[in-house]
Amino acid sequence: MINKSKLIKYSSEYSDELSVDEDLKKIRSCIQCGMCTSVCPSGSFTALVTRKIMRKALAGVHSVLSEPDIWYCSTCFNCYERCPRTIPVTNVILKLRNMAVREGYLPDALKNVIKNLANTGHAVPLGGADSKWAKLRELHKLDKIPPTVHKFPEALDELFTLLDKIKFNARIPYR
Ligand code: SF4
Ligand code: SF4
Incomplete structure (x- = not known):
């Protein structure tokens, strides 16, 4: 049955x-x-x-x-x-x-990826100006902070607008 x-x-x-x-x-x-x-x-x-x-x-x-x-x-x-x-x-x-x-099912590891995305705009955050990635960028004569939401955190508002529109937080709480 x-x-x-x-x-x-x-x-x-x-x-x-x-x-x-x-x-x-x-x-x-x-x-x-x-x-x-x-x-x-x-x-x-x-x-x-x-x-x-x-x-x-x-x-x-x-x-x-x-x-x-x-x-x-x-x-x-x-x-x-x-x-x-x-x-x-x-x-x-x-x-x-x-x-x-x-239905609210998402493995914890992926929930962490969503949290990273919501908090930093990157699924895999690159770290701040003192991170090893920043030092590597400097070595290659690149900006220590890449021209992404790391440099323009105000762009996160647009991401929140999109996530709010699809009521994402209600299904997978990320903040
Ligand atoms: S390949 Fe997979 S999906 Fe396609 S008929 Fe065979 S079992 Fe089904
Ligand atoms: S990993 Fe590739 S082959 Fe396997 S289910 Fe996904 S798409 Fe299909």
């Missing part, structure tokens, strides 16, 4: 995504051949099994959103190119990620 509370709500808030989204609709033709898994470089080093992601997404199994596996994909598009049913596998994974974030 399938526990319905453990199924993805593809309906209501998500406007019945499985039936209206062109990429998600295509997973219905998945034949579980495993080609996507066999060509997946990330799958060789992580728990990512692309074929299983497709099966869970098709069946609407909620754990596909809450488990970290979809975040191991490096979006190399190998699976997309090789799927014999021309399923846009990478796009499906990206859409599942979007759905996961809307």
